[in-house]
Amino acid sequence: MAFEAIKKVLAEAGDIARFTARFFSEAFRPRFEFTEFLRQCFFIGYKSLPLVAITAFIMGLVITIQSRPTLVEFGAESWLPKMVSVSLVREIAPVITALICAGKIGSGIGAELGSMKVTEQIDSMEVSGTNPFKYLIATRVLASTFMIPILAVIADAVSLYGGFLGANIHGAVSWTLFWNQVFETLQYGDIVPSILKTYFFGFAIGIIGCYKGYNSNKGTEGVGRSANSAVVISSLLVFVIDLLAVQISDLLNLT
Amino acid sequence: MKAVIEIEHLNKTFGDNHVLRDFSFTLLEGENVVVLGKSGSGKSVLIKCIIGLIRPDSGKLLVFGKDVPTLSHKELDHVRSRVGFLFQSNALYDSMTVRENLEFPLRRHRSELNKEQINALVMEALGNVGLEHTIDMEPSELSGGMKKRIALARTLILKPDIILYDEPTTGLDPITGKEISHLIRELALKYHTSSFIISHDLNCVNIVADKIIMLIDGTCYASGTMEQLNQSTDSKIKTFFE
Numbered sequence: 092m093a094f095e096a097i098k099k100v101l102a103e104a105g106d107i108a109r110f111t112a113r114f115f116s117e118a119f120r121p122r123f124e125f126t127e128f129l130r131q132c133f134f135i136g137y138k139s140l141p142l143v144a145i146t147a148f149i150m151g152l153v154i155t156i157q158s159r160p161t162l163v164e165f166g167a168e169s170w171l172p173k174m175v176s177v178s179l180v181r182e183i184a185p186v187i188t189a190l191i192c193a194g195k196i197g198s199g200i201g202a203e204l205g206s207m208k209v210t211e212q213i214d215s216m217e218v219s220g221t222n223p224f225k226y227l228i229a230t231r232v233l234a235s236t237f238m239i240p241i242l243a244v245i246a247d248a249v250s251l252y253g254g255f256l257g258a259n260i261h262g263a264v265s266w267t268l269f270w271n272q273v274f275e276t277l278q279y280g281d282i283v284p285s286i287l288k289t290y291f292f293g294f295a296i297g298i299i300g301c302y303k304g305y306n307s308n309k310g311t312e313g314v315g316r317s318a319n320s321a322v323v324i325s326s327l328l329v330f331v332i333d334l335l336a337v338q339i340s341d342l343l344n345l346t
Numbered sequence: 347m348k349a350v351i352e353i354e355h356l357n358k359t360f361g362d363n364h365v366l367r368d369f370s371f372t373l374l375e376g377e378n379v380v381v382l383g384k385s386g387s388g389k390s391v392l393i394k395c396i397i398g399l400i401r402p403d404s405g406k407l408l409v410f411g412k413d414v415p416t417l418s419h420k421e422l423d424h425v426r427s428r429v430g431f432l433f434q435s436n437a438l439y440d441s442m443t444v445r446e447n448l449e450f451p452l453r454r455h456r457s458e459l460n461k462e463q464i465n466a467l468v469m470e471a472l473g474n475v476g477l478e479h480t481i482d483m484e485p486s487e488l489s490g491g492m493k494k495r496i497a498l499a500r501t502l503i504l505k506p507d508i509i510l511y512d513e514p515t516t517g518l519d520p521i522t523g524k525e526i527s528h529l530i531r532e533l534a535l536k537y538h539t540s541s542f543i544i545s546h547d548l549n550c551v552n553i554v555a556d557k558i559i560m561l562i563d564g565t566c567y568a569s570g571t572m573e574q575l576n577q578s579t580d581s582k583i584k585t586f587f588e
């Protein structure tokens with residue numbers, strides 16, 4: 092029983108790896124579907140922006156409000172901007188962005204490609220002289236790889252703004268003082284690895300959504316299942332990548 | 347007359363499921379042939395082998411004299427630009443309007459065309475199926491019969507020499523089904539195409555078929571005109587015409 096389950100997981104991991112290899116072998120050979128890539132960038136970036144911004148804002152606000160009492164206890168209230176900015180930029184904003192995108196973009200791609208597969212639209216593209224792997228998969232994976240880091244940077248900024256408001260609910264921190272402290276605290280070692288890892292988040296979300304949709308089983312039930320497991324697997328991968336990224340930047344002394 | 351599709355000893359299995367066994371058949375230029383067979387008998391598999399979407403295990407499969415399973419991508423695309431395919435589920439692109447749906451194959455296979463030429467071809471194709479007014483609609487706004495007509499227009503837009511129809515009338519009411527069948531017949535005459543039609547709708551068979559082949563147990567079990575098969579005493583054939 093357990094053995095069967097493990098075998099299934101490993102087989103799936105192998106399939107995903109093969110799918111990823113196919114992506115690398117096909118995505119960078121002509122012809123490149125530039126218009127479709129831009130269209131996907133618009134959908135993935137622009138359509139997720141409000142959700143990402145609202146969540147980041149609330150996270151910034153809440154984390155600041157929650158951290159305050161502990162710092163006050165130690166008489167270190169003035170450290171609030173420092174502490175909050177590090178945890179927001181290094182961890183919370185990128186991971187929250189990735190999780191929201193895993194939910195929104197991962198399920199969207201999974202369901203869209205799944206229903207295209209079931210209704211033979213993918214076959215139809217192939218018959219019309221289009222490589223569906225380039226047209227549908229490569230463009231979506233690249234778009235999510237490039238757009239999620241941009242969303243994450245926006246989330247960084249918005250969550251810090253939320254932090255500023257949070258710091259001003261009880262105490263009073265001026266606009267300049269807050270941002271001076273934030274930029275004094277944040278080093279390249281905080282910002283660069285946290286942005287780099289969002290590229291991997293974006294890639295993982297795109298490739299899992301596409302893999303699940305492209306290999307959707309026949310029938311409408313299969314479409315729902317691909318969307319669902321796209322979200323589950325890509326959210327899990329976000330955490331795994333995050334763990335690896337933290338370990339690697341630790342080893343490289345980037346912290 | 348010249349043969350446009352020649353199939354010899356074609357085999358295809360999925361695991362233990364032996365779908366096509368030693369299937370042989372020839373489609374001549376200008377001919378309208380209907381394939382009759384039960385659901386799950388491998389009709390869609392057969393038609394997808396012809397267009398190169400499914401790879402057969404063994405056998406010869408020539409389209410315009412070219413062996414489809416062995417072609418390179420480029421050669422296959424060239425064959426595909428001369429072969430239309432009407433999918434069982436229409437396969438209209440949900441994210442595109444009717445106009446974009448029709449433009450898609452043109453932009454892909456005929457990149458030398460300019461905007462006006464594309465527009466003229468789109469309007470001609472829509473005129474053929476009598477749906478000019480739907481040009482800016484999305485597929486989700488169309489009825490089943492309209493979707494089928496638009497899909498037919500998209501298939502015809504490249505003026506293919508052969509059209510493969512996968513159950514063009516299934517899921518439509520009998521009257522719309524008849525209209526589609528007449529349309530298929532008319533358009534085949536107008537553009538001098540050969541048609542290879544999968545169906546189990548006897549109305550459709552009556553209207554379009556010059557010749558019928560029976561796909562039973564994965565082989566070409568019998569072939570002939572409607573009258574010939576109708577008079578057959580074989581029990582397997584008889585069940586289709588009762």
Ligand SMILES: Nc1ncnc2c1ncn2[C@@H]1O[C@H](COP(=O)(O)OP(=O)(O)OP(=O)(O)O)[C@@H](O)[C@H]1O
Nearest residue numbers: 360363365383384385386387388389390391392434
């Ligand atoms: N990609 C595939 N993988 C595995 N088995 C398949 C695949 N495609 C078709 N089959 C099997 O091949 C057989 C024939 O399927 P096919 O779709 O050709 O039937 P059909 O004659 O078109 O039926 P219908 O009239 O219902 O469309 C079925 O048993 C099906 O399960």
Ligand SMILES: [Mg+2]
Nearest residue numbers: 389390434512
């Ligand atoms: Mg079928």
